[in-house]
Amino acid sequence: MEESEFNKILDKYGNEIENEIEKCFKEKLRDAIYHEFIDRVYKSLEDYVLRKGKRLASCSTLLVYKGYTHRVDKELLKVCAGIELYRHSILIHDDLVDRDELRRGDKSFHRIFEDISTGFGESAGIFAGNILYSLSLDIIQNSKFERKLLSDSITFLNTDYRNVNESQILDVLFEYKKPDEAEWYQMASNRAASLFRATMLIGAILANAPDRDKEILMKAAENIGYAFDIQDDIIGTFAKEEEYGRSPTGDLLLYKKPLHVIYTLKNAPEDVVNGMRDMIKANDFDGVRDIIRVYGLEQAKKKSREHAKNAIALIEKTAMSIEIKNFFKEFISYVSESLDWYK
Secondary structure (H helix, E strand, O other): HHHHHHHHHHHHHHHHHHHHHHHHHHHHHHHHHHOOHHHHHHHHHHHHHHOOOOOOHHHHHHHHHHHHHHEEEEOHHHHHHHHHHHHHHHHHHHHHHHHEEOOOOOEEEOOOOOOOOHHHHHHHHHHHHHHHHHHHHHHHOOOOOOOOHHHHHHHHHHHHHHHHHHHHHHHHHHHHOOHHHHHHHHOOOOOHHHHHHHHHHHHHHHHHOOOOHHHHHHHHHHHHHHHHHHHHHHHHHHHHHHOOOOOOOHHHHHOOOOOHHHHHHHHHOOHHHHHHHHHHHOOOOOHHHHHHHHOOOOHHHHHHHHHHHHHHHHHHHHOOOHHHHHHHHHHHHHHOOOOHHHH
């Protein structure tokens, strides 16, 4: 499966999920007309969620479900729309905490309302993220799957929501201290790893997959999450702005500690480590990247590839269809191979 085929699958199902999202907002916009500004908020939320992206979270649910049932039905698409709203509820808060100006080449949600005031936009972002989370649960629980399956699915989603918020607290804490590799894994286990666990397991739950497979998918999703997190953080440091959709220097300015930086802080001489902060203050990001290349980048890449290898081996053990196994294996391989782009 070449990259173009990989993207075609995500685009195809992403478009179907987006159609369901549009239906959701059409209904909610009817409810929001009681106040013109609330109407604006919902229209802004719709625009934010429907900005073009890969829909990896919701497509993970859809593809696991299809891997066991060999179909994609209307009720599943509703659940996937809920998953996508859930994912964006987290992104709104993430952008707000990280002070990111852009998301997918356009304004972060909290900046949409800067015509009123900066402070208002930040407050609106907090509440709008909560609104999306509420909408996501509404959509999922109003689908026509068995109540027990929906209850189990929402339990997973709620657990992930708590996990992600815990990881965000640790991520911010790490801006003020030097975590070690073990602490990074404690944080990362509740970030992308938790998101993939929830979204893939919801697909398995709704498909009534064998319990054995659910256990395997839990482990596979965790490894996918680690591989993806490490890769995404490397992109955030080394990609060009036109590739990333926002400034790749944001994490460096906040003194965030992705795994490649943790390895750098551990491996580099003390004087080099001390000089990194001065470089960041002077906006010498090329100099910081050069240091990371020498002391941390390859070690982080190696870890990401190890997790990718583990994930592929686990996916192979499931009873999912060959088509869906191949998709996940190619997606994981793509994440791993793309590390070579950043040197």
